[in-house]
Structure formats: C-alpha cells, structure tokens
Amino acid sequence: MSGSAPAAAGRPAVPPLPYKLIATDLDGTLLRPDDTVSERTRRALATATAAGAAHIVVTGRAVPWTRHILDALDYQGLAVCGQGAQVYHAGEHRLLTSVTLDRQLAGLALSKIEAEVGPLFLAASRDGLDGEVLVGPGYRVQEGPLPNVMIDDPGELWTAPLNKVYLQHPTLDDDALAAAARQVAGDLVGVTMAGEGIVELLPLGLTKATGLSLAARRLGLTAKETVAFGDMPNDIPMFAWAAHGVAMANAHDELKAVADELTVSNEEDGIAVVLERLFG
Secondary structure (H helix, E strand, O other): OOOOOOOOOOOOOOOOOOOOEEEEOHHHHHOOOOOOOOHHHHHHHHHHHHOOOEEEEEOOOOHHHHHHHHHHOOOOOEEEEHHHOEEEEOOOOEEEEEOOEOHHHHHHHHHHHHHHHOOOEEEEEEOOOOOOEEEOOOOOOOOOOOOOEEOOOHHHHHOOOEEEEEEEOOOOOHHHHHHHHHHHHOOOOEEEEEEOOEEEEEOOOOOHHHHHHHHHHHOOOOHHHEEEEEOOHHHHHHHHHOOEEEEOOOOOHHHHHHOOEEOOOHHHOHHHHHHHHHHO
C-alpha cells in the first residue's frame, strides 16, 4: 500500500518537504551586489531550515574569502568552497576535505594555452584555511575587501600547494579565453568561468557538484532531494547533479540554458521568491 502514513488522531498531517537540501551559490545569487544577504532571504532560508531542510553554501571562493561572510550570517553548517575543492565546517571553523591542483600539470596546461592565445596574466589561490591569493603582474583585481598579495615574480605562484590558478588575457573576453583553454588543455585541467574576469584552472574533474555530493553524503542527503541556485557557468555541474536547478535573472546565458527554472535577480531576492513558494 502506498501513500503517506496517517496522522495521529487530532494532529494534522505534516506535508513532506519539497526538497531536503538547498544549495546556494554566493556571488550573484545569495549575496546582493553589496555582499549582503537580504532580510527576506534570511527569513526564507530560516523557514526552510526550521521545516527540516539543510542549507549548504556552494561557492567558487576558497575558505579564506568565504569565512567572513559565513561568520556574519552566523552560518554553522557545511560549506563547499573553492569550486568544490574544499568542504568546510563553518560552525567548527574546520576544513574537512581539500583537493589541490597538480602544479606540474597546471604549468603544462598554461604553456599550451599561452602557445594558443599568447601571454596570460596570472593569480593563484593557495590551499588551506588561511591560504593567500597571490596576484601576478598585470592581473586585474576586482575592487572590494577580499585580501590578496601582489607579487612581482610569477614563479612565486608555484611555491606552495594551490586550489586553483586564475587566468586573464589582455584582449580576449572571458568566454573566448575559457573556450580556448578548454580546447587545448581540457585533458590536463578543469576550466571554468566563475564571474567577470574570473577564468580558473582546477584539478581535472573537480566541480561544485564534486564538493556538494561529498557534503550531502555527510548529511545523509542525495541529489534527488536537492534544489540548487546559481548564476554562472561554474554552477552548471551543480545543476546537473541536483534534482532542480534555479538560475537567477542575472545569470549567464549558459546557465539559463540548462536551468529548470528562472527566478528574479539576486538584488530582487530571487532565492526567497522560490523558497517562499516551496516552503510557505
């Protein structure tokens, strides 16, 4: 016999949760342009978690660039950082898993990419809870509070374990650079675009879906129980893994093309709009 178990006498039946796991990207998705989370979105997430759903932040930022945001939100759960490379326990300020980039393969990949498109500007994110982001000559750093270390010698990028390498080109746009890198070096490293001016080289096969699946398993949850929110091409694997992918109105066209649903922008509380419908 199928169906829900009957409610106890005099007690209303509790409807099943539409999703047991809510996975949200940070920049352009959960965060507004000023890097804050609106009160409406906070309330919607609180309602969903009070009903029994889990919330996992899934971001391209490594832990050192994510931790201050999670602390400000009083976020105590798991976070997937560094494009899936790191699973971080925010409540315990502890790194649970970490995957590093093979620097020899990354160097070979860079040689092949530069042979195709010419010299690149480089930056790199070092591994660990306090890993620095090193920025080489010519690399354009976006304005904001995120710390970085400017270096004169690009050789310094390779002196310690890395999560990722960032690429910029003097004339090619992000889509063209990512496509060229993928074409000539996609058998050596992963290539993704995480935002404006942010093309990244990652360990081969590593995506947000990799880290999210590890975090979900720790919670006893599965892909079919997951709704995911995002805005950039680096969210495509997460959408492929989750049962339902929701793209923001401000999302890249590549993500919109594979989304199950479109919501309004991050500035208009797009996550809240969907969660209020799903969880009431």
